[in-house]
Amino acid sequence: MTQTQTNSSTASYRDTYYTRTMVPSLDAAPLTDRIETEVCIIGGGIAGISCAYELTKAGRAVVLLEADQIAWGASGRNGGVVGPGFAADGAAIEKKLGMKTAKQIFDLSQEGVDIFRSYTETLALPGVDMRPGSLSVTRYRDAQAMQDYIRHKADAYGYQLDYISTEKLREMVRTDRYFDGVYDPQGFHAHSLNYCLGLARETQRLGGRFFENTRAVSMSRHGAGHLITTPAGSIQCQNIILCQGGMVDGFHKRLQRNLLPIGTFVTATEPLGDLADEIISTTAAIVDTRMACDYFRITPDRRLLWGGGMTGMALEPANLEQQMRRALTSVFPQLADVKIDATWSGLLGYARHRMPYVCELHDGVWAATGLGGHGINVGPIIGRLIAEALVENGQRHKVLDSYGLTWNGSMFGPLAADTVYYWEALKERYFEWRYR
Template sequence: MQRTDTAHPLPSSYYEATVTRPALPRLGARTEQAEVCIVGGGFAGLATALGLVERGLRDIVVLEAERVGFGASGRNGGFVFGGYSLENAELLRLLGERDANALYALTTAAVDLIRRRITRYDIDCDAVHAGVILADWFGRPARLAASRETMREHFGVDWLPIGAIELRQRLKSERYHGGLLEPHGFHFHPLKYLLGLVRALTAAGVRIYEGSPAVSIQHRKDGLRVDTPAGSIEAREVVIAAGGYSSGISRAIERAILPIATYVVATEPLGERLKTAIECASAVYDTRFAFDYYRPLPDTRLLWGGRISVFERSPRRIAQLLQRDMLRVYPQLSGVEIEYAWSGLMSYARHKMPQIGRTPDGIWHAIGFGGHGVAPTTVAGELLAAAIANREAIAPAFARFGLVPTYGRLGLAAAELHYLAKIGIDVAAEHIARLRMGRHAR
């Protein structure tokens, strides 16, 4: 991800503690030539670069302001499954069945492509192919059934139902009332995967520069020039693939996203104690607006994420908040230590869909992946690589989701109020559900 403010160091995360980073250079005080210059060393930028390499184009430069994977790509929950931040039912309502199905299918194809790349490039990224569970927090089986039917009828995928009793054998919590399993999904160590992409790209001759923020883009007669504080890249095509940490390089693109924070922790290794709470290998999230998302790690830790805010918080405060959330679901884990806590900024568009395309002045972009970006960033990389290398048109339905202004601080304030209202609705719904459950128990 592109970032020009270096005042805040990368938070200490489980992911950073468990990788070995390659030595990547800074761009020196010189001008280099390239066919394509990509601004941002996260999933979207690297997927675009690898898509170009796999189509035979290797004269590529990637500029990263910090370290590759600095932003959301190196900090996320590690869920790999279909769909976008915009709910599937809403995508269907906005686009109709044909176009909604086409866009959703791109994400399931991206999941398959990620699997193939893990194998092809021999990336050891702790991949666990056990699906992703959507757990019913409110006790609304009819809504789960409706969601499953929507996916089967309109998107051609079958999310498998899990009854309340069966789910409690896997997730030993009284909070859940059944769920759906998306068997096509999996989870992994996102930073290990990203660094595997870096190794594949550098082996192919792609030049990746860290600590080299893009500060301006100048149009030239035969292309564009991207300037950094030290040197410049002159390229035929430029791609902006920066997210919540970008600033100062393209007003039209950057004003279309809001940087929204989410929080993640990892516990100490739990050993056999993990099975007192979770006895399955699937990743899990629930049906609230501000849902918990979590997954067991190979060393028996539990990675737990959640909450949505416009504010980043200190690791200590994040640990307090998410430990409270974890114990609300699994009180049997009382006393478990939180060893890592971090936050990260996701880039959200007002319409909650990725913005993939080209501006009128000729700059390609892939931004706005929100909290559901692993597969969609790969979608963006493939679409942009095909457009640049093969002159293929980007899926027309993405034109519905353009660079809509978010209005800066006013937009952030509106987003925070929206989130608080949604959380309030969830609290009220949970209260009603508990009253209903109490009546049934009597």
């Protein structure tokens, strides 16, 4: 086993489907001076870049520090599936906060989807290549529950979804693994590394400053603001926004104690040509309904991109490629002989309640993190919420205040997370056996 990710000041992107199809990297120079700015953002994933773009657009002086390269972490190596919602289950949010607040929260998550789509289109971000549809599928017969879910989403949230019967589903996804489906015509999948690079470039064009290979090492109060040090420079600023995702490194110990890094895995086959149409005849991304779900899609260059698995131990199994091949051939035995071109892991940052932290921690220091497995829509909306808060004293982020900092369980946190995943997997296996 090896660590899922390690940062180093000279690291380059890990070989993934995304890096094989990426637009040119930013190649921003490391920080070597002492500089001043209004806002300093720590972490150049989708959360940090979204904050940087919104604040720069609103006229603030912004500096973003990235320990490696832009979107080197989860934002540049994920499944690419974009849809509304958060990592926390919608029903759990309703139960905790009531329907009215749950709807406000859902609407924010939908706004995040709209931001991703509209920036990609209006800013003409290259290589993002959005493909329509997302399809949620069950591994056991569950038609009634899915139809109830669709009705509830329409009645309570005004969000339209379509039920897909077993017969129709098996025309769209040629496997007998799945039984019922919910199709979201507003969902899509995309190249989130290219989105991040494109938005970072737009931010630079508006005057935002990015420094790659620049790890924030320490922060302290300095005059009326803060001083951040890096290996070869420092930044004097009024506000700090912490956007380190699951790659917390002790920079802000209190936040670190309240976040759990979770490892998860993706693989991409060689281009499949006509075989791609033989297994999947929809453009949609497909996600099963399990807690540690499988998700997959045909990429624009006709590979199967397949993701799944979770571990609280943040470790990458030595035989990861074999494990991923076993998972995808259990659904598509037709792919037994295809070549796998790249397999990789990534780290997610989770709060125990599975909702993001979007709040002022103290004295102008903000958290914009804990996006979990739903970051491609959540990153863009929390960027907007934080910019509203800093620029116009906006209060929309406060709807998330009920999800405050929650201790990660220290050394027991990863064990607890794995126990929950195993327990859920066991329950799901029973359902698969019981409702075949």
